[in-house]
Amino acid sequence: MLGERGPLDLGIPDNYSVAEAKRNRRRRNHRVDILNQVEEEISKLGNHQDEDMALWKLSAGNYRANFSTSKTWDQLREKKPTCDWHKGVWFSQSTPKYAFMMWITLRGRLQTMDKMRQWNNSVNPVCVLCDEASESCAHLFFECKYSERVWRNLVEGLMQGGYTAVLRELVEIVSKPWLTPIKTFILRYALQATMHTVWWERNARKHGERPRDLDSLTKLVDKNIRLKLLAVKGRGNFYTEGLITWFGTRA
Numbered sequence: 064m065l066g067e068r069g070p071l072d073l074g075i076p077d078n079y080s081v082a083e084a085k086r087n088r089r090r091r092n093h094r095v096d097i098l099n100q101v102e103e104e105i106s107k108l109g110n111h112q113d114e115d116m117a118l119w120k121l122s123a124g125n126y127r128a129n130f131s132t133s134k135t136w137d138q139l140r141e142k143k144p145t146c147d148w149h150k151g152v153w154f155s156q157s158t159p160k161y162a163f164m165m166w167i168t169l170r171g172r173l174q175t176m177d178k179m180r181q182w183n184n185s186v187n188p189v190c191v192l193c194d195e196a197s198e199s200c201a202h203l204f205f206e207c208k209y210s211e212r213v214w215r216n217l218v219e220g221l222m223q224g225g226y227t228a229v230l231r232e233l234v235e236i237v238s239k240p241w242l243t244p245i246k247t248f249i250l251r252y253a254l255q256a257t258m259h260t261v262w263w264e265r266n267a268r269k270h271g272e273r274p275r276d277l278d279s280l281t282k283l284v285d286k287n288i289r290l291k292l293l294a295v296k297g298r299g300n301f302y303t304e305g306l307i308t309w310f311g312t313r314a
């Protein structure tokens with residue numbers, strides 16, 4: 064018989080708090096083992112009389128009252144190893160089309176002739192810039208004597224004794240702070256601008272346009288670097304040194 068209280072009334076007085084409930088509860092033995100484990104965990108919490116509260120899990124064993132979007136995302140996503148060259152590709156004031164093209168290259172997705180030949184054996188694999196060796200990423204950046212010359216013309220003054228034209232070494236250099244912050248920025252930018260322009264010249268030649276000589280291509284990249292440095296000059300002391308540094312190394 065449900066009596067006068069009705070079906071939903073459990074007979075708990077209105078002023079019966081959660082803390083009081085905890086105080087009054089006694090440990091029980093259950094037939095289902097998981098419930099015994101729950102009892103065990105509850106007993107480990109001790110005899111706290113505080114009210115229950117909701118907590119957010121930030122990481123294993125770490126709970127806080129404040130919600131963190133990034134920590135929650137970290138727990139939901141599948142983690143991959145950190146890419147060690149991302150700072151050399153994605154940096155403040157980079158030009159998106161340059162950064163994207165470098166990213167594609169480093170991911171091994173640039174459609175150079177060595178890759179095209181896997182699809183179609185009849186294509187001509189010879190590099191259109193030097194007309195000597197087979198085209199591949201390593202060749203274009205910068206084993207090719209044409210593109211290496213453009214790169215050397217641009218940054219030999221900046222890199223001095225540390226000059227290299229090996230892409231793997233260059234990526235390693237630009238992925239962490241280099242000599243000074245502004246020189247790091249210039250070298251990162253110069254590398255992306257040169258790679259993009261070399262690839263653009265390669266495509267132009269493939270489509271039958273008149274080849275540009277070394278000096279014209281060097282001047283074109285140089286102009287784009289200057290325009291960038293002019294554009295960011297007003298953004299604080301950091302970039303003000305940029306043009307002076309660049310002109311100083313180009314003498």
Ligand SMILES: [Zn+2]
Pocket residue numbers: 190191192193194195196202203206207208209
């Ligand atoms: Zn070549």
